[in-house]
Amino acid sequence: MNTVLTPDGLLVVRNNDAERWLDLLKKAIAADEIIPYLGPGLLQLNCAEPPVPNTPEVVAAALNARTPAPSKIRTNMWSVAQFIEQRRHRRTLQTWLAEIFAPPVAPTILHDWLAKLPLSLIVDSWYDATMRAALVETRRTDVVEIQGVSRATEMGNIWTKTYGLTGKELGARPQARTVLYTPHGSIRPAANFLVSDSDYVEVLTEIDIQTPIPEVVKERRTARGFFFVGCRFNDQMLRIFARQLMKRSKGPHFAVVDAETLTKTERRFLSASATTVIDMPVGEAAAYLVG
Incomplete structure (x- = not known):
């Protein structure tokens, strides 16, 4: 069967049905009706071994080295x-993370396609700055990036910082057609990283009441759903952030992922959030959307 509702309540679409859903999603993204939510799985689209880590486990290994x-x-x-x-x-942790993520990553066809669209909001959940690089290449002047920042390195009640594509820090509520939201921080332009347990203590304390999430993100998600691509949710931290960003959004939600590789915890998360699984390799789905 091409569409299956599994016993644990997960809706999975495959083959022809998956292609039909991708056709609809392509139109919905282009019409700014759904929000792309990008993960580190996209880094393998251009090369089998990306120049920067593409999972939390690889980051852990690089730090352990x-x-x-x-x-x-x-x-x-x-x-x-x-x-x-x-x-x-x-400072040592910050320096090492900056070294680990220093190599530039070439945007994929999906990043390039998204960068040219006048989307209200793009969420990038990894540190590599590839989506930012794609936006910079377009030379657009109507884009800002809002990054999560560690309160360990800041004074005062600061959760995020806002930057233009030139790297200049901007005011808290700039006017922009497209907002790139990187909730965990990013290597560029200022090497902001939410990465240690202590970084997340205050964030997770407040995130249930949505305080760390920028107002513009809250506003722009209200009438839209999320499209997860290159994302996995096998860690509680990743699930919490995704769940809180989906909170008070209209939906529907979709995720491109190999259904056979999903853990029980991931299945429960996707089922509970009413996220339809498009069972297809990420590279194949990206090519289908762009083609």
């Missing part, structure tokens, strides 16, 4: 980052 963390936390990026912050200082 610089200073070994205890074995029980060694594969957990957030805990390894916390260990380094406590033992070696925040």
